[in-house]
Amino acid sequence: MTFRDILIRAKLGDETAKMMLLEQYKPMLIKGSILNGRFDEDLYQEQCLVLMKAINQFII
Amino acid sequence: MVFQRNEGQEQDEILQNRFTSYLLAAVHRRRAQYIDEEVKAQKISSLMEERTMDSTFDLEEEALSEIPLYMRLQNEKLFWALSTLTERERYVFFACALEEKDYEKLATELGLSYKGVAAIYYRAIQKIKKKMKEELL
Known part of the structure; x- marks a missing residue:
């Protein structure tokens, strides 16, 4: 299964595909959730929402 | 699935890189x-703290300046009106108006019925109103 397939499935609302993308991009989301050298749980939640929004809005 | 840097050659790899940079920008x-x-929230909360501190100061000022003046103006009339009440009426009036006791407690305390206490309170109020009006005239 290629990245395109996963992305399309996620766009269509496939939960497993979304989880695959979340797993894949987790390190990036965690890195984007560090404030003053500390991991911010609330911001991480927001970043997860950002990923979901990005999946929906990204134009293939 | 492991996130690996790809060569960016294949169509699919190009798409993935495009998505990654899109997401990175969003993050x-x-x-x-x-x-x-967060900075704004901190500013607002510190402002709010200042406000509440100001308002407590205002309240204190009010308590110290305005209310005693008002009380003093009213007190002479009120004192005179209260002095015309009977001991029992005065007790019930203060207990109801100032200590906010309910009629039931007062009734058991004084050995009266609920209605009896209510009547005393009502009579006391009427007397005070009447006396204060008299004073005004």
């Missing part, structure tokens, strides 16, 4: 926004 933007929100 950075969200982080900056979050920091902004």
Whole structure:
């Protein structure tokens, strides 16, 4: 299964595909959730929402 | 699935890189926004603290200046009106008006019925009103 397939499935609302993308991009989301050298749980939640929004809005 | 840097040659790899950079930009933007929100929230909460501190100061000032003046003006009339009440009426009036006791407690305390206490209170109020009007005239 290629990245395109996963992305399309996620766009269509496939939960497993979304989880695959979340797993894949987790390190990036965690890195984007560090404030003053500390991991911010609330911001991480927001970043997860950002990923979901990005999946929906990204134009293939 | 492991996130690996790809060569960016294949169509699929190009798509993935495009998505990654898209997401990266969004993540950075969200982080900056979050920091902004936090700074604003801190500013607001510190402002609120100042406000409440100001308002307590105002309240104290009010308590010290305005209310005693008002009380003093009213007190002479009120004192005179209260002095015309009977001991029992005065007790019931103060207990109801100032200590906010309910009629039931007062009734058991004084060995009266609920209605009896209510009547005493009502009579006391009427007397005070009447006396204060008399004073005005």
